[in-house]
Amino acid sequence: MRNWINDRTGLGGVIDAMLxxxxxxxxxxxxxxxxxxSIVFAIQFVTGVLLxxxxxxxxxxxxxxxxxxxxxxxxxxxxxxxxxxxxxxxVVLLGVHMLxxxxxxxxxxxxxxxxxxxxxxxxxxxxxxxxxxxxxxxxAVRSMAIKR
Amino acid sequence: MHPSNQTPTSPEYSGRRNFLKWMTHGLGAAFxxxxxxxxxxxxxxxxxxxxxxxxxKPVAKLSELKDxxxxxxVVREIRRDAWTLYPNDIVGRVWMIxxxxxxxxxxxxxxxxxxxVNFEGDKFVCxxxxxxxxxxxxxxxxxxxxxxxxxxxxxxxxxxxxADPENPKDKxxxxxxxxxxxxxxxxxxxx
Numbered sequence: 001m002r003n004w005i006n007d008r009t010g011l012g013g014v015i016d017a018m019l020x021x022x023x024x025x026x027x028x029x030x031x032x033x034x035x036x037x038s039i040v041f042a043i044q045f046v047t048g049v050l051l052x053x054x055x056x057x058x059x060x061x062x063x064x065x066x067x068x069x070x071x072x073x074x075x076x077x078x079x080x081x082x083x084x085x086x087x088x089x090x091v092v093l094l095g096v097h098m099l100x101x102x103x104x105x106x107x108x109x110x111x112x113x114x115x116x117x118x119x120x121x122x123x124x125x126x127x128x129x130x131x132x133x134x135x136x137x138x139x140a141v142r143s144m145a146i147k148r
Numbered sequence: 149m150h151p152s153n154q155t156p157t158s159p160e161y162s163g164r165r166n167f168l169k170w171m172t173h174g175l176g177a178a179f180x181x182x183x184x185x186x187x188x189x190x191x192x193x194x195x196x197x198x199x200x201x202x203x204x205k206p207v208a209k210l211s212e213l214k215d216x217x218x219x220x221x222v223v224r225e226i227r228r229d230a231w232t233l234y235p236n237d238i239v240g241r242v243w244m245i246x247x248x249x250x251x252x253x254x255x256x257x258x259x260x261x262x263x264x265v266n267f268e269g270d271k272f273v274c275x276x277x278x279x280x281x282x283x284x285x286x287x288x289x290x291x292x293x294x295x296x297x298x299x300x301x302x303x304x305x306x307x308x309x310x311a312d313p314e315n316p317k318d319k320x321x322x323x324x325x326x327x328x329x330x331x332x333x334x335x336x337x338x339x
Contacts, residue, residue, distance in 0.1 A: 019172065043183060050190055056231070064231035072230075074193045075186035082183070 033097040040089050047083040194230075204308055204322040207253075211318050213246035218267045218283060220244075220256065223325040240325045242305060243267065245283055253323050254285045255303040262330045265302065272302065299333045 006012040023031065054073065056065040069076040098118070101107055107115035208221045222241050227234040241256040241264065254272075256264045263276035271288065272281040277297045280290040285302030306324040327338040 019169065046183065046187065050187055053191070054230075061231060068231040074189045074196065076190060076193075078186050079190050 030100055033093060033100050037090065037093045037097050040086050040093060043082060044086045044090065047079050047086065050079050051083055204306075204324045206320045207242065207307075207323045208244055208321045209312065209315075209318050210246070210249075210251070210309060210321060213244055213251065213321075215246050215248065216283065218243045218245050218272070220267070221323075223323055225325070240327065242323055242325070243272070243285075243302075244307075244321060244323075249309070251307055251309060251321050252284060253305040253307040253321075255305055255325075255328070257303065257327065258298065258330075259300045259303055259328065259335075260298045260331060274298075299331055300335065303328045303335055 002012070051069065054065060054069050054076070056062065066080075070080055071077070101115070101118070203225070205223055205225055207223055208219065213219050220241060221244055222238050224236050225239045227237040227239060243254045243256055243265070245252045245254070258265050258274040258276065258279050260274065260277055260279045263274050263279075265272045265274045265279065265281070267273075267283075271283065272285065273279070273290075278290040278294045279298040280288050280296055281298075281302050282288050285304065287296050287298050287301050290296050305326065308322040309319050310322060312318040312320045329336045329338050
């Protein structure tokens, strides 16, 4: 079964490439922030789509639909809670990850494009999300872009 | 973290590596299940919501009804669709036929294919396929060589006659409205 899937999708190779990648100088705990950020972003994406399916952004329905998700739907409190704390977590992880990148000099030649992609992805995440936390985040991105 | 005395093929090395690999997969699977199982239940939530349970609603005053003459009335109910509340929605229409102090209540929905049944002179006639019924809702011959396609008599609805709190001389007719499956030989509540 595993081989059948691997032969046809090469999925095993992708997983191996991510798990068994040789890291110059060996694996370090301080390299986890990028992965952590990606995982939290994936959680935000999944919970965000789930919430979107039940949220109604009308001036008379917004509050009611959020109440319904939170107190009536099965595990609505968990999905919304994960999304809420995930967005807060992303702000923190984003800062830590960027700091780690700068300290390691990973934004310098020849990896500037990677840095720009990171900035771009952050601002795109901004566009996808709303509320207080994203305002804070876009402030962070803008100041970062100006300083560069 | 590479002990120099171990080669990638040594049993200890591969055992440790396998353990870490399966730990990683296991943790990943556990986290995926922690999100995946609630996510699936969240998606299936609407399936687990039961249909609205109807209640007896005041539909007409007894004094409005004339003996033996069908009277059409609407049944209004609070209808809730997830977070949206329809406080005074028409959920159905009924024909009410008074016999002294008793009232027979029939759904206007034709048991054949669900059109609204009209009252014409001395009988109920469905405009769609000539379903014809007596004033008590019993199937009759439509006449003129036509056949009655209805599989059962008109659907009766439960009703209660209670004192009118606003007018002690009058009474209110309460109806428990239900929808039934069309084109079935027996009356079955539609879920």
